[in-house]
Amino acid sequence: MDRGTIDRMMRREEELANPSISVIVPAYNEEAMIADCLRALLRQDYDGAYEIIVVENGSTDATGETARSFGDSRIRVVREPRRGYVNALRRGVRTSSGQILAFTDADTRVPAGWLTALVSRLSEDGVVACAGVFGFFDGPAWMRWLGRIAGRANWHLAGANMAVWRDAYEEAGGFDPQVNLGADLLLDLRLRRIGKVVIDRQLAAMTSSRRFLCAPVSALGRYFLNDAALLLAGRPLFPDFPNYRLSAFSGRKTASALGFGISLLLAAFFLACELPGSQIFGHVVAHGGKVPAVALTFDDGPSPATEEILRILDGYHIKATFFLIGENAARHPGGAARIVAGGHCLGNHTWSHPLLAPVESGGRLGREIDDAQRAIRQATGVAPELFRPPHGWRSPAMMRECGKRHLTVVTWTVDSCDWKGVPADEVVRRVLKEASPGSIILLHDGRGIVASPNAENTVEALPRIIEGLAHRGYRFATVADLLDEEAAGKKVPSQTADGRD
Incomplete structure (x- = not known):
């Protein structure tokens, strides 16, 4: 330093x-x-x-x-x-x-x-x-x-x-x-x-x-090309701003119509990338089938909060699925190892949780996946077979890279929104309201690659989520167990909240 x-x-x-x-x-x-x-x-x-x-x-x-x-x-x-x-x-x-x-x-x-x-x-x-x-x-x-x-x-x-x-x-x-x-x-x-x-x-x-109503093509093009030039060459392609003022623009109706069309295309792309159940770019597992079981999944770990979450799961004798960020696994290898020692399932969540994953090249995405796979294997001795995209966003390139590595892409059925920092009461309410047979529930034991994230709302909500779902008759399974059952038509080896098979 x-x-x-x-x-x-x-x-x-x-x-x-x-x-x-x-x-x-x-x-x-x-x-x-x-x-x-x-x-x-x-x-x-x-x-x-x-x-x-x-x-x-x-x-x-x-x-x-x-x-x-x-x-x-x-x-x-x-x-x-x-x-x-x-x-x-x-x-x-x-x-x-x-x-x-x-x-x-x-x-x-x-x-x-x-x-x-x-x-x-x-x-x-x-x-x-x-x-x-x-x-x-x-x-x-x-x-x-x-x-x-x-x-x-x-x-x-x-x-x-x-x-x-x-x-x-x-x-x-x-x-x-x-x-x-x-x-x-x-x-x-x-x-x-x-x-x-x-x-x-x-x-x-x-x-x-x-600026987007006045000149949608010009505005979008300028921002995109200028950012690309700064990143690649260190200098701007367009050093100055145009003067966008609606009152001075004579072709507003044409621009608005053109902007509407462009926006629809962009919106369609973002929805295809983001909707958890969208299959447009390839097969995605967002639900475990109509079985009386749910899968608790945790993203962005391991972190200091992972220890408390493992303690809670162990207290209820429940196995869950953890999608690990490679950088965090390298930072907290002991936490990653304890996930495996507790009998939980692992997934790959990229090395650095990149924001712009949907527009990254296949080569960059492949390196993100491989680096995370390497870090997770080094910390746990296990190579994950599941992959969850950062933010759930997919692209054709991402799906191809996962296919090359025989990774199953998993999203979710229920987003608890704990990552937004909402109170524990709201996390519990959302999960219990939206859970259904076969649901894959999204929770977080980390917050991206933040070294010491605040996951107190998740830790506080987790026992109430488990007890609430158990009270409604749901059993608990890992994502791998749900996939095995769907493929083989056999009873999922799930647990009740007190651990009885």
């Missing part, structure tokens, strides 16, 4: 109790949007001090006057006459005083717990920056629906919903002054060299869909 990292960690310890935050909002001709953005920022439930810096970037409308009209001491309006998104960002940083730099856009509305959630994630060991996901608050219903599906696929720091420790920002060199479109991704890549960048998929900001 170098001296800079040690110094940063020592300063971080002193800052963790309600660090001060500077929220930077770049704005160009946002008179119509800025007021709602600021109202959302002023409603934050954060206990610490925070300031809001609106950077008026050469606007010709009343953006600055609208922001000043709030008369709130937390809001400061500064002017950056040089046009350009990155110029506004850098001016905001220079003007700011917070220990944490948070960023959002003038056409974006953040939830009341936004700052609290960002600080919580930034307080985790080794985390230097955090971002959330997105949805649309305007546009036609089909666009808002698409936003809910595609917006959660964000995989890097995004300027409308992100925060970074100031010292890490400065160490990474800040925003590149030559890059507007992709400035956030370039900063993300720099920050990953000095610490962890996390994406919180429960932290959703609502933004305007106008």
